[in-house]
Amino acid sequence: MEAKNKIAFCFPGQIQxxxxxxxxxxxxxxxxxxxxVDRAEKETGIELWKFMxxxxxxxxxxxxxxxTTYLFSVIYFQxxxxxxxxxxxxxxxxxxxxxxxxxxxxxxxxxxxxxxxSIGRLLEEEGALCxxxxxxxxxxxxxxxxxxxxxxxxxxxxxxxxxxxxHFVISGEEEGVQKAMELALARKALSVSKLSFNTALxxxxxxxxxxxxxxxxREIEVRPFRYPIxxxxxxxxxxxxxxKDFLSExxxxxxxxxxxxxxxxxxxxxQFVEVGKESTLTKLIRWIDREVEALSAExxxxxxxxxxxx
Amino acid sequence: MTPKDEMIEKMKRLxxxxxxLVEMTPEMIDPxxxxxxxxxxxxxxxxxxxVLGLEKEFGVMIPDAEVGKKVFQSVRTMAxxxxxxxxxx
Numbered sequence: 001m002e003a004k005n006k007i008a009f010c011f012p013g014q015i016q017x018x019x020x021x022x023x024x025x026x027x028x029x030x031x032x033x034x035x036x037v038d039r040a041e042k043e044t045g046i047e048l049w050k051f052m053x054x055x056x057x058x059x060x061x062x063x064x065x066x067x068t069t070y071l072f073s074v075i076y077f078q079x080x081x082x083x084x085x086x087x088x089x090x091x092x093x094x095x096x097x098x099x100x101x102x103x104x105x106x107x108x109x110x111x112x113x114x115x116x117x118s119i120g121r122l123l124e125e126e127g128a129l130c131x132x133x134x135x136x137x138x139x140x141x142x143x144x145x146x147x148x149x150x151x152x153x154x155x156x157x158x159x160x161x162x163x164x165x166x167h168f169v170i171s172g173e174e175e176g177v178q179k180a181m182e183l184a185l186a187r188k189a190l191s192v193s194k195l196s197f198n199t200a201l202x203x204x205x206x207x208x209x210x211x212x213x214x215x216x217x218r219e220i221e222v223r224p225f226r227y228p229i230x231x232x233x234x235x236x237x238x239x240x241x242x243x244k245d246f247l248s249e250x251x252x253x254x255x256x257x258x259x260x261x262x263x264x265x266x267x268x269x270x271q272f273v274e275v276g277k278e279s280t281l282t283k284l285i286r287w288i289d290r291e292v293e294a295l296s297a298e299x300x301x302x303x304x305x306x307x308x309x310x
Numbered sequence: 311m312t313p314k315d316e317m318i319e320k321m322k323r324l325x326x327x328x329x330x331l332v333e334m335t336p337e338m339i340d341p342x343x344x345x346x347x348x349x350x351x352x353x354x355x356x357x358x359x360x361v362l363g364l365e366k367e368f369g370v371m372i373p374d375a376e377v378g379k380k381v382f383q384s385v386r387t388m389a390x391x392x393x394x395x396x397x398x399x
Contacts (some may be wrong), residue, residue, distance in 0.1 A: 136354075138354050138355065138357070138358050139358055139361070139375075166358055167355065167358070185374070185375055188373060188374040188375075189374075189375060190354065190357060190358055190361060190372070190374070190375055190378050191354035191357060191358075191375055191378070192375070193354065280355065283353075283355040283356065283359075284355065286329075286330060286359070287355065287358070287359065294330075303333070
C-alpha cells in the first residue's frame with residue numbers, strides 16, 4: 001500500500017445482540033436481502049428470517065448470530081459498493097473473515113455461508129461437550145489482564161481479543177472466566193460483560209478443532225482476491241495460499257485488532273467503514289486513533305450519515 | 311443559567327465531541343434520559359471514552375464500575391458528579 005488517504009472496510013465478528021428488523025428498517029423490504037436470507041435458510045435449515053423478525057429468538061442463538069452477522073456484512077458490502085464506496089483493503093475481526101473472503105471474491109456467497117455454518121456447528125458441538133465462556137473487560141490495561149489470568153492459572157484462560165489499550169476479551173472455562181470478571185471489577189475495571197458464546201473461542205483449548213476445519217475446507221477452491229485482506233497476525237495481506245490455514249488456526253488464536261488498525265493507519269488509511277449491523281469496531285477504532293474517520297455502514301446507508309458523500 | 315445548567319450543557323458537548331456524534335446537537339439530548347440502552351443508546355465502549363473525557367477535560371476521575379454506573383445514569387448525574395468532585399478537588 002502507498003502512503004495516501006485510503007479506505008479500509010472492516011468486517012466485524014459475531015454480533016452480540018439479535019438484530020431485530022423493524023418494519024421501518026430498509027432491509028425488511030429489500031428483496032435482494034430477503035433472497036439471500038432464503039438461500040441461507042435452505043442451505044442451513046435454520047429459520048433466520050424469524051430470528052430477525054419475531055419476538056422469541058429460539059435455540060441455537062450463537063449459531064444464528066454468526067449466520068446473521070455474515071448475511072448483514074455481505075448485504076451491507078454490496079450496498080456500500082452501489083453507493084460508490086470502494087475499499088483499498090479489507091480488515092476483519094474474528095468470524096468477520098468469512099464475509100471478508102466473500103467480499104473479496106476469494107470464495108462465493110454460498111461457500112462463505114457453508115463455512116460460517118459448518119464452523120458454527122463445530123463450535124456449537126464443542127460448547128455442548130466442553131462449555132466455555134468469553135467476556136469483555138473494559139477499563140484495565142494489558143498488564144492487569146495478564147495478572148488476572150496468571151492468578152487464575154489452571155482455568156486455561158487466554159486473551160482472545162486485543163481490542164484496545166483498555167479493552168480486552170478473555171476466553172476459557174466458564175468458572176475461570178466468571179472468576180476473572182469478578183477480579184477485574186475488584187481491580188477497578190469500568191465494565192465487564194459476558195459475550196454470546198458458549199465456547200472458549202480464540203484460545204488454545206480449541207486447537208484440536210483445526211483438523212476438522214481443514215477437512216471442511218478441502219473442497220473449497222480459494223480464488224484470487226479482488227481486495228486484499230489484512231492478516232492481523234502477520235500484519236501483511238493474507239495470501240491466497242494461507243487462507244485455509246488461517247481459517248483453521250484462528251479459532252484457537254487471538255485477534256490482534258489494535259495491531260491491524262495501526263498497520264492500516266501507518267499505510268495511509270484515513271477512513272474505516274464497519275461493514276455490519278453494529279458499531280463496535282467503529283468505536284474501537286475511535287479509541288485507537290481519534291484522528292481517523294470511523295463510520296458504520298448502518299449509519300452511512302440507513303441513518304442519513306455523511307449526507308454529503310452519499 | 312445556574313452552574314448546574316452550565317455544566318449540563320458542557321456534558322452534552324462532551325458527549326457529542328468525545329463520541330463523535332456528528333448528527334447530534336446539544337438540544338437533542340434530554341438531560342434526564344438514560345445514557346445507556348434506551349435513551350441515548352450508549353454502551354460500555356462509549357463509557358470508557360467518557361471516562362477519559364471527564365479526566366482530561368474536567369480533571370475528574372471515575373474510580374470504578376460502581377461509581378461509573380451512578381455517574382453515567384444521565385447527563386444530569388454526570389454534571390452533578392463533576393460539580394461535586396471539582397469542588398472537592
